[in-house]
Amino acid sequence: MAYEPLLSPQAQHDLTRLPDSLREHVLAEIERLAADPVHLSRPAVFPWLPNRQLFRAEPVQEGDDRHEFHVFFHYGQDEQTLHVIAIGHYKLG
Amino acid sequence: MSGILLVDMLDAEAAAKARTVEAWRRERYEAVLAGAGEHLLDFAERVLRAPDSAWEVTRSGQQIDLSEIGQRVLALLANVERMLGGWGPLFDAGGIPAERWHGVRNRLRDTIVRFASSWPAPNPYGPEFTAALWRADFNFEDGERGRPLGEVREQLKARDSGGS
Numbered sequence: 365m366a367y368e369p370l371l372s373p374q375a376q377h378d379l380t381r382l383p384d385s386l387r388e389h390v391l392a393e394i395e396r397l398a399a400d401p402v403h404l405s406r407p408a409v410f411p412w413l414p415n416r417q418l419f420r421a422e423p424v425q426e427g428d429d430r431h432e433f434h435v436f437f438h439y440g441q442d443e444q445t446l447h448v449i450a451i452g453h454y455k456l457g
Numbered sequence: 458m459s460g461i462l463l464v465d466m467l468d469a470e471a472a473a474k475a476r477t478v479e480a481w482r483r484e485r486y487e488a489v490l491a492g493a494g495e496h497l498l499d500f501a502e503r504v505l506r507a508p509d510s511a512w513e514v515t516r517s518g519q520q521i522d523l524s525e526i527g528q529r530v531l532a533l534l535a536n537v538e539r540m541l542g543g544w545g546p547l548f549d550a551g552g553i554p555a556e557r558w559h560g561v562r563n564r565l566r567d568t569i570v571r572f573a574s575s576w577p578a579p580n581p582y583g584p585e586f587t588a589a590l591w592r593a594d595f596n597f598e599d600g601e602r603g604r605p606l607g608e609v610r611e612q613l614k615a616r617d618s619g620g621s
Contacts, residue, residue: 370603374593379609384617391610398606410528411573411580411587413535416594432581436590438597448606449597450590452582 367439367446369398378451386424390433390451393421397435398446405437412436416449429457490551494558497544501561504537508572515577527578534572538565542598566595 371379371394379387397404397419408418421433434452439445511530514521541562548558570591574584582590 369606371606371609372593372597372601372603374589374596375603376609377589379613387613388610391606394606410524410531410576410578411582412590412594413532414528415532434582436594447597447603449593450586452586452590454581454583 367398367401367444369394369437369446369448370440371448372450374450375448378453382451382453385426386431386433386453389424390421390435390453393419393433394435394448397421397437401437401439401446408436427457429455431455487550487552490547491553492551494544494548494551494553497541497547498553498558498561501537501541501565504533505561505564505568507533508568508576511572511576523576524578527572527576530576531569531573534565534569538562538569539598541565566591 379390382390401417401419405417405419407414408416412418417437417439419435419437421435423433424431432454436449436452438447438449440447507530511526514526515523541558545555545558548555570588573591574587580587
């Protein structure tokens with residue numbers, strides 16, 4: 365069952381800090397998550413809580429750099445929405 | 458004295474007694490809830506000291522699993538923070554001023570942010586993002602809701618193309 369993703373102000377802020385080339389990738393990945401969050405996510409770990417959800421988006425390789433993204437979210441109580449709280453990004457390379 | 462007057466007087470007396478009993482019950486009920494609320498606040502105050510205990514363990518030189526300890530302390534703080542929020546009606550019914558339990562909850566929130574941002578467990582996001590993540594989580598808990606992804610995408614496109 366597909367959920368409707370809602371992006372918190374923090375998640376929107378996180379998106380605006382991403383380079384343009386990565387932003388659409390992350391949005392598309394959140395849409396992929398929303399289509400099947402049960403199978404694509406897992407309980408979070410430190411520095412967040414194990415009773416909250418974490419989704420690791422497909423990384424992006426740009427030259428020598430690999431971009432990693434994690435989407436922190438809650439299920440909505442209506443069981444129809446996904447509340448994206450924040451989007452973590454870091455670069456390895 | 459007429460029979461009707463006597464009945465009115467008896468009814469009035471019964472009503473007064475019922476009001477007294479009701480007020481007594483309410484008072485006792487409020488006192489019980491106030492006591493329970495005080496216990497919860499005492500407990501929360503003690504939980505606020507958990508990070509200090511965890512830091513002491515790290516200084517003691519004992520071999521410990523930093524990730525495990527960090528996760529457990531964070532879970533304790535966060536669960537008590539949520540518990541206080543969930544018990545708002547109990548504090549209200551016990552006559553405990555909102556500023557008081559909000560104050561304890563805010564201290565828990567600050568402690569969570571500080572602990573999650575500084576504890577030496579693997580955390581690739583860094584302290585700034587960790588603090589922002591937790592603040593966003595608290596805002597969600599307080600009722601803040603986000604915008605649909607489609608709207609956000611359109612807004613970002615408009616911004617990138619020099620629009621609004």
